[in-house]
Amino acid sequence: MSENMVKVLILCTGNSARSIMAEALFNILGQGRFKAYSAGSHPNGKVNPYAIEQVAAIGYDTSALRSKSWDEFAQADAPQMDFIITVCDNAAGELCPVWPGKPIAAHWGFEDPAAVQGTDAEKRAAFKRIFQQIESCVAQLVALPLSQLGPDTIRQHMQAIGQKQQEQAS
Structure with a gap:
């Protein structure tokens, strides 16, 4: 596989939190070798503000983040992905579109x-914990x-x- 620019699509049902954070982490940690996108099977239309806080804290430009459908990436003119990663169990179990180019797929459940539910501090703590798991x-x-x-x-x-992530989270 060429490392020129590895394209990754991260999928989650709502495309508002986990997949958004993973997109930002790939784009930052990949240091120009990775280009990540995120999408959802049933996008809820807005990015969770706590997810925005997490990715902004690592210096990621949040201005273009949006909750979008995975249908955008199944079109003939969409970028051809090398990897597809589902980050929620619901998306992993859904019938996905046929992705051009036969990307390598995996499930990382978070x-x-x-x-x-709870206070803002409790919600922020949950987002930080999941962000750190995704980052790993x-x-x-x-x-x-x-x-x-x-x-x-x-x-x-x-x-x-x-699999290692699932074991550590259990």
Whole structure:
């Protein structure tokens, strides 16, 4: 696989929190080697303000963030993805569109911080915790020598990252 520019699509049902944070983390931690996008099967139309706080804190430009449908990325003129990563169990179980180019797919399940009830401080804490979990997974993937690995090996690494995350979250 070429490391010139690895394109990643991160999917979640609402595309308001986890997938948004993962998009920003790939674009920051990937240091120009990765271009990430996010989308949802049923986008709720707005980005969660606590997710915006998390990505702004790492210096990510939040002005273009928006909650969008995964249909945008299934079009013939859409960027061809190398990787598709689902970050919520609902999106992982849904029938996805056919993605051009047969990207490598994996599931990295994270608890939904937007579902946390409580004070602003409790919600912020939940978003920070999930943000850190996503950051760990993204850091592991961007550290791989992708140009030296075949698709099956990359798929195994991506699945192992997701499995390790699930075990740590349990």
